[in-house]
Amino acid sequence: MAIIYGKNKKESDEFGVLEKLSQLNDDYHVLCDVTITLLDYVKYNGKKDLGSAQMDYVIISKKGIVLILAKDWSTIFDNQDVNPHKQTDGAGKVLWLSLKPLYNTENLHVITVLLSTHPNIKYDPEYKHVLVSDLKRINHVFRNKGEIFSERDVKRMVDRIRGYASY
Numbered sequence: 001m002a003i004i005y006g007k008n009k010k011e012s013d014e015f016g017v018l019e020k021l022s023q024l025n026d027d028y029h030v031l032c033d034v035t036i037t038l039l040d041y042v043k044y045n046g047k048k049d050l051g052s053a054q055m056d057y058v059i060i061s062k063k064g065i066v067l068i069l070a071k072d073w074s075t076i077f078d079n080q081d082v083n084p085h086k087q088t089d090g091a092g093k094v095l096w097l098s099l100k101p102l103y104n105t106e107n108l109h110v111i112t113v114l115l116s117t118h119p120n121i122k123y124d125p126e127y128k129h130v131l132v133s134d135l136k137r138i139n140h141v142f143r144n145k146g147e148i149f150s151e152r153d154v155k156r157m158v159d160r161i162r163g164y165a166s167y
Helices: 014-021 084-102 138-142 151-162
Strands: 003-005 029-044 047-061 064-071 110-116 130-133
Touching (some): 014 047, 014 064, 014 138, 029 084, 029 151, 047 084, 064 084, 084 110, 084 130, 084 151
Parallel strands (some): 110 130
Antiparallel strands (some): 047 064
């Protein structure tokens, strides 16, 4: 069973995601309700307007880092400022920037997943790094991936991000 950090979301498990992620083995660390505020705004999509992000789940293991935003939305977005693909992409950049000081490398990669409770949110090529998945397939993100981090790396990243999780 995965190691869970953050608020006890069992009572308010957003769409059953935590229950599904809990099925991962104890090599996976699941951090719930993570909010990261950067020290300064950074450039995002041509504007210097990205300063923080709320993330439903951050999963860290030897196989990598996965950020999940769970959305119960239809495909109609009235306002581009609340586009779920944009939110997921921006959150991925914030998470990447917060972990980058631990690894002086450009090879640090965050897999960003928009988890839709409706099968009607589709991949958007404008946000090419945002995977769209559903609850049935979410744990498949980790399959067939080789280990890229050591146990020490995982511990350092978990320790860093735990400070941003809600308790």
